[in-house]
Amino acid sequence: MKPLVVVTGVNGQLGWELQQLASAFTSYDFLFANRDMLDLEDTDMIPFFFEKNKPDYFINCAAYTAVDKAETEKGKAFLINALSVGEMAKQCAILDIPFITISTDYVFNGNGADGIDKMPYLPNSSIDPINYYGLSKAEGELLAKKYHAKTIIVRTSWVYSSHGNNFVKTMLRLMKERPAINVVVDQFGSPTYAGDLASALMQIVMALESGNTHYGTYHYSNTGIISWYEFAVAIQQKTGLPCLVNPIPTDQYPTPAKRPVYSAMDSSTITADFGIKLHDWKESLTKFIESRLVTPIT
Numbered sequence: 058m059k060p061l062v063v064v065t066g067v068n069g070q071l072g073w074e075l076q077q078l079a080s081a082f083t084s085y086d087f088l089f090a091n092r093d094m095l096d097l098e099d100t101d102m103i104p105f106f107f108e109k110n111k112p113d114y115f116i117n118c119a120a121y122t123a124v125d126k127a128e129t130e131k132g133k134a135f136l137i138n139a140l141s142v143g144e145m146a147k148q149c150a151i152l153d154i155p156f157i158t159i160s161t162d163y164v165f166n167g168n169g170a171d172g173i174d175k176m177p178y179l180p181n182s183s184i185d186p187i188n189y190y191g192l193s194k195a196e197g198e199l200l201a202k203k204y205h206a207k208t209i210i211v212r213t214s215w216v217y218s219s220h221g222n223n224f225v226k227t228m229l230r231l232m233k234e235r236p237a238i239n240v241v242v243d244q245f246g247s248p249t250y251a252g253d254l255a256s257a258l259m260q261i262v263m264a265l266e267s268g269n270t271h272y273g274t275y276h277y278s279n280t281g282i283i284s285w286y287e288f289a290v291a292i293q294q295k296t297g298l299p300c301l302v303n304p305i306p307t308d309q310y311p312t313p314a315k316r317p318v319y320s321a322m323d324s325s326t327i328t329a330d331f332g333i334k335l336h337d338w339k340e341s342l343t344k345f346i347e348s349r350l351v352t353p354i355t
């Protein structure tokens with residue numbers, strides 16, 4: 058029998074990209090779980106899901122990702138991003154299977170690693186979230202590690218995909234609708250194409266299958282550190298849409314949740330421990346935009 062990989066959050070960006078890749082991994086069976094099959098607001102049901110499906114690998118791509126709404130829906134964010142992550146880790150421990158779960162650059166405060174301005178964060182840098190979403194994800198990390206030694210946490214940042222809502226799709230829409238747009242110039246990080254991350258997650262599964270035991274916390278983003286403004290300018294230049302992109306400071310774009318001003322992460326340990334190749338953010342964006350020209354996006 059083939060090993061069964063269970064993936065949550067199949068209707069989200071990353072879960073959807075994993076589903077697109079699955080047919081290339083013929084030595085595995087996959088079960089893509091949507092909210093109806095596994096509702097992470099109902100933690101009592103999680104053990105039944107595991108008993109019924111008996112995964113060999115579990116990849117949790119589901120999360121409460123509404124960063125601003127999390128400031129007012131704290132209970133819901135904590136249940137999905139922290140308590141149920143802990144429960145899934147416990148169930149993976151019972152089955153003695155690897156638990157891979159995704160976290161975020163928003164666990165960091167934005168002052169740079171060790172408080173050094175513009176120093177990319179390492180997986181072992183101190184975490185200090187400045188918004189509730191980041192806090193709920195940080196607590197999920199702690200619970201996952203507490204309940205299961207065979208946990209791999211993959212922190213990522215600024216995720217986009219052809220499926221779901223994200224900055225790139227919003228920019229493309231606004232650039233078609235408006236002659237000019239304002240984009241924040243003083244927040245820095247690294248974009249991540251969800252297809253690249255999905256492929257990295259499958260490389261981790263295959264490495265584990267071959268006996269790799271590098272459990273722990275990792276970072277995975279596309280390489281390069283930019284502002285949202287630079288990201289928007291690149292999108293405009295690659296598409297040639299006739300829209301002017303104006304840089305604005307964060308205080309001219311107030312949001313309910315504070316964002317770290319700098320959340321770039323050093324992803325080198327995922328390459329060292331799993332042989333995963335990192336991709337340049339501009340190359341991934343180019344591939345993404347070119348693929349959109351072939352297949353219009355929903």
Ligand SMILES: NC(=O)c1ccc[n+]([C@@H]2O[C@H](COP(=O)([O-])OP(=O)(O)OC[C@H]3O[C@@H](n4cnc5c(N)ncnc54)[C@H](OP(=O)(O)O)[C@@H]3O)[C@@H](O)[C@H]2O)c1
Pocket residue numbers: 065066067068069070071072091092095096097098117118119120121122137159160161162194212213214215216217221222
């Ligand atoms: N998006 C980013 O920029 C970003 C940045 C850093 C880290 N991350 C992390 O990366 C991971 C993947 O993010 P993403 O961008 O793919 O997220 P997404 O597109 O917002 O998808 C989230 C998924 O979680 C599911 N979900 C939410 N509540 C659920 C519940 N109660 N029970 C079961 N499923 C539930 C959603 O289901 P429905 O479709 O039914 O709503 C959706 O499929 C998450 O861990 C996220 O925190 C994302």
